[in-house]
Amino acid sequence: MKSSPSLHVLLERLIDYAGLFPPANLSLIKAIENYANYINSNDSWMLGPFIIPVAKINELPHYRELFLNKKALELSVVGRKSSDEEQCFVQFREDLKLIHHFSRENSDWSNVKVYEIPLPPIVPTNNLIKEASTGAKELGMKVYCELTMLNGDNWLNNLSSTLDVISEFNSRHKEKVGVKLRAGGIKAEMFPSTEKVASVIALCRDLNLPIKFTAGLHHPVRMYREEVKTKMHGFLNIFLSGMLAYHFNLNKKIIEEIISDENIEHFMIKNDSLAWKHFCITAQEMKELRNHSLCSFGSCSFDEPKDELLDLINRQEVFK
Template sequence: MYPSVRFFMERLIDYAGLFPPAELPLGAAIQNYNRYGRDQDSWMLGRFIVPVSRLGELASYKSMFSEDHPLMLSVVGNRSCGDKECLGLLTGSLDRIQTFRNQFQEAVEIDTLELPLPPIPIEAPLLDAVGMGASGAGLRTFCELTYALDPHWEPNMLEALDKIAAHNSVSEAKIGMKLRAGGVTADAFPAPGQIALVLKACRDRNIPMKFTAGLHHPVRMYRHEVNAKMHGFLNVFFAGMLAYAHKLDNKSIAEIIEDENPDNFNFTGDGIRWRNLTVTSAEVQAYRACALSAYGSCSFDEPRDEIRELHKLDQRS
């Protein structure tokens, strides 16, 4: 296996089995996570994603985990309609997280908070409170911007990202951005150009990203279950890394995101390559650490099995 494969895929897939479309019972999802964490592909597995409202239900499964095999969690906060409600819910979420840590002790690691921000103009006091609260609890925060995919989406998104960048420029409590890349219906999928816009905007503003929803498959393809083309996780992460390495514009980034040919996405002894554009292995490792964190998927089997079927993990050129 090339080092670039390891750097690209290591802990890439956060397991979101509790969420649609899988929407498994908690017992089945946590048992899956425990099993995945002990098999040959455990190095690709990231955190177990759990809504903060269901943290307490995990207590029954404490015996499955230990200091040597901890339950690694990313906690999803509650949605809100305004800034006061958002901060009130955040306070409650942080209290629940600390209570759960006290209960599980060394058998749990909670280091990530995924917080939906209300669909309003985002102001500095809200971001300051979110950043300081989460950072004080030892959490890396990725905020989801919940604007509807309508004609106002682009200006709303760019304005909010400007506010996050301004916050990050003066605060040690950095905030990242979480982008929803799909859902269970066709209208939940942003267009390639919309994903490209956010990738470029976050690159230009030095905002780290993670992704959720819709990235079950390595390469973009049409899927009958959603009556739409689903984005590929290779497309999105290759596009992000190439955008950083080559200062690509929106059109060039979108071209990578909408590419449906698996042969164009390659791992090499020196890094990764899409057509004639390359990123070194060292850059792949750096971008994963600082810019392109991970993505949540309600399936672990689909992405790891399908990338293996494409012979990308053992690729030789």
């Protein structure tokens, strides 16, 4: 894809490849072959790490020849879900041992860049965030905490308290713990409401927390999809709402309005800026936000998001 300055900033390392996960559910050999092709393509600049569950990491050496003496395999390892903090501690320590062993034996062709830890469905203690950060740092990884407390009547208080714990830890440490939000799935009930997405973005902005997303973001602009029988969030909606929220200190109502918008004519993709209605942000202003605040999203397809964005740009040419 040819890119203008604004598109380059938006798309650079935007898509973490999650071909192993639903709805693609590819075999490891097919997903890893796809990734090897993508990182050697002209569009490789848009690609982030290969996302893999920790349980599969020891299967990767079978495919070392795809990366040895070529572009290295970058990995983001997803930890296991837990029901409480004690189980989370135990599983995290086990995961670190697996990752440490893998990294020690395979450093000539691979690099584990990120660890994604699903938090238990409770407000975490400072000790849990500290252990996750310290353990990841020792292995040279960034860590993102996946939010799992967005259900129930008290979801907003639980969300706010969880992000406060992470923020308090970050205020005392150089290495910043990030936040991961699941934006969809294979069923309608797996898609968080626009209010919940807006709340996460607004709170992460207020607390200066890095955020990445996963699942459900195959399309640039929000739309109804029959395969999940609900409206799917658009990755352009989400990332532009986040960047504009930072730049203009937007309130949650306006953030939610951007996330909810299904009219592609409201999203302006220009050579050196992006805009939603009258809110505009330049490529230079976007760059810092993309690097440190609005990080990336995991997708089981690399081609679908970028091809649909290109189609949207071509359609906008018709509107001009």
